[in-house]
Amino acid sequence: MLDQRWHPGDSGILVVVFSQVRIPAGKFGLERLFQRTRHSCLFLNDLSGGWYRGLDETIDAAVSNALARPGSRPGTAPTRIIYYGSSMGGYGALRTALRRGDGDLHAFGTELCLGRPGSRSLAAGVTASGLAHDLPEAHPDTARRTLRLYFGCFDGTDALNAARAADLLPQALLHCLASTHGSHDHLYTLNLIRRITGTFQRDPETELASKGLILHPSLAALTDFGQLFERFATGECPAPETLSALPEFDRNPGMRALAAEFEARAGQTEAALCRLELLEREIDADPVWQGLPKRWRKKLPLRRVEILRDSGDPVRARAALQAACTTFPVDDQMVALGATLGLALHVKSS
Incomplete structure (x- = not known):
């Protein structure tokens, strides 16, 4: 089922905004971003969480209807289309832009092959198709459009899809970012998204x-990173050296965090803990890395807590969790983790 909402504007631009996964009915992803925009907006939400597959005709009808609507002032009906989305929404935006060939694209963290190990689509229940990619054939008119793909290359799935995009979509402009899969939120926090979307000029x-x-980055290194991430997601235990030998390793926190996971799975507990703790310190000291999304940064100390707990060291685990609570606001995940260690934590009400 496709949920939709129309917002009139007077800029002459129609932004078709595809929601991320798990947005409830009646709500739309990225709606706050475009709340005060001058653009006309068509908000879409795939309530099935199916990555907008099987909805082509419904999407086409919604876009056609939006283009036929008047702007918020006489003479301002939209004449230019931007397809826009992140994660599942990025896939929907890319799929529609390729298929229709009538608009430009801004897509963040887009999977080109759904249902791969460790991917968000697989976590949402989308199974792999067995094809090299899940994209429709590009409309001939896409050659006249600007297709922008943004990937947070500190994420294994994003890294692999950035390399795939360079191969499968040579007509697209590829933006490889010092960021995570949550790159859209990252850029929003830095006020970059509003600069980009204000006029789209x-x-x-x-x-x-x-x-x-x-x-x-080296596309070969991104491919290796992504493939090692997928191997780990299927239960394998690659040697940490397979990552540390990559030329991007020292400047990619995602690769280094994954190397710690390899060590933890191999029983090299202290090596994993040392690697994570060093990485946390370097992130705090790096002017770019320290701006990474807090929900990603928080994973590192909480992962240390889990490793300490699972290795039979509850005293150090409790100390590490209490230290994390002084840096990051306590959330439900931290409360649940504390409960396994006999710590009564409480989410602070806003």
């Missing part, structure tokens, strides 16, 4: 460079 590359977020 500014060069995103210039805006991203202003915050030091642009990476120029």
Whole structure:
């Protein structure tokens, strides 16, 4: 089922905004971002969580209807289309932009092959198709459109899909970011998203460079990182050296965090703990890394807590969790983790 909402504007631009997964009925992802925009907006939400597959005709009807609507002032009906989304929404936006060929694209953290090990689509119940990719054939008119793909290359799934995009979508502009899968939230926090979406005229590359977020990675290294992440997600235990030998390793916190997971699975507990603790300190000291989404940064100390607990060291685990509570606001995950250690933590009411 496709939920939809229309917001009139007077900029002459129609932004078709595809929601992320698990947005409840009546709500729409990224709606707050476009709350005060001058653009006309069509908000879409795949309530089935199926990555917008099987909804092509419904999406087409919704877009056609939106284009036929008047703007908020006479003479301001939309004449330009932007397809926009993150994660599941990024896939929906990319799929629609390729299929229709009538609009530009801004898609963040998009999977090109759904249901792969460790992916968000698989976690949501989307199974792999067995194809090399799940994208429709590009409409001939896409050659006249600007397709922008943004990937947080500190994430294994994003890294692998960035490398795939370079191969499968050579017509697209690829933005490899010093960020995580939550790159859209990251850029929103840094006020970069509003600069990009305000008029859709500014060069995103210039805006991203202003915050030091642009990476120029080896696509081979991104492929290796992503494939090692998928192997780990299927239960394998690759050697940490398979990651640390990659040329991007020292400047990619995601690779280093994954190496710690390899060590933990191999029983190298102290090595994993030391690697994570060193990484946390370096993130705190790095002017770019310290701006990474807090929910990603928080995973590192909480993972240390879990490793300590599971290795039979509750005293150090409790101390590590209490230290994390002084850096990050206590949430439900931390409360649940504390309960396994005999610590009574409480979420602070806002």
